[in-house]
Amino acid sequence: MQKKLILDSDLLNITVSRLCHELIENHRDFTDTVIIGMQPRGIYLADHIHRNLEKILKRSIPLGYLDATFHRDDFRRREIPVKPNENRIPFIIEGKNVVLVDDVLFTGRTIRAALDAMIAFGRPAKVELLVLIDRKYNRELPVAADYVGKYVNTLASQRVLVELQAQGHKHNKIWLINKD
Template sequence: MQKKLILDTDLLDITISRLCQQLIENHGSFSETVVIGMQPRGIYVAEIIHQKLEKLVKKNIPLGYLDATFHRDDFRRREIPVKANETRIEFTIEGKQVVLVDDVLFTGRTIRAAMDAMITFGRPKKVELLVLIDRKYTRELPVAADYVGKAVNTLSSQRVLVELEAQGHKQNKIWLINKD
């Protein structure tokens, strides 16, 4: 197994700061915007983005967690069922602008499932997608991110590993792993 560093701690911090500035440019005061992190790993990215945004705009921004497990098209096709995670959205998204946050955009199937799951909480005015890593050339559905930390050319045999301090790692790093 070979590992190649995509983003180190410093570059990841710069990338997240840039993403936050882009969000501020498009959402201003965030008065009609909510942030929702995708379970299981997107919630860590959402929390980092959320904390930085609240410091920058000096305002409370609603943050939620969304699990799309039961909306996945492969849910019943697995030998071992996937364990669901907590969905915690304590606000309505009706008429709001939703920034959906995930760590890696791969095939687009998780995002499609998230769109179905989100409707339970209201009909948003607009949904935007923010991802740290966009894996190019692996999309199975026509899904594109509005905010991308870094686009990476990958093969379907490769894997992107996001290590964040919030998950218990020593440093924030993102790796590309070749499965040999």
């Protein structure tokens, strides 16, 4: 197994800062905007973005977590039953602008499932997608991110590994792994 470093801790901080400023350009003071992190791994990036935005804007911004496990089109095709994660959306998204956050955009199927799952919490005015890594050339559904930390050309046989301190890792690092 070969690992290639895509982003180290310093570059990740710069990337998250840039993404936050892009969000501020489009959502100003976040009056009608909420942030929703995708379970399980997107919540760590959502937390990081949320902390940075609140520090910059000096105001509270609604943050939630969304699990799309039971809305996936491959839910019943797995040999081992999947264990769902917690939905934690303590606010109504009806009429709000939603920034959906995930760590890696690959086939687009998880995002499709998230859009279905989100409807249980109301009908948003608009949904935008923010991802840390966009794996180009692997999309199975017509899904595109509005905010991207880094575009990475990958093969279907490769995978992206996101290691964040919030997940218990020593350093923030994003790797491209070749499965040999």
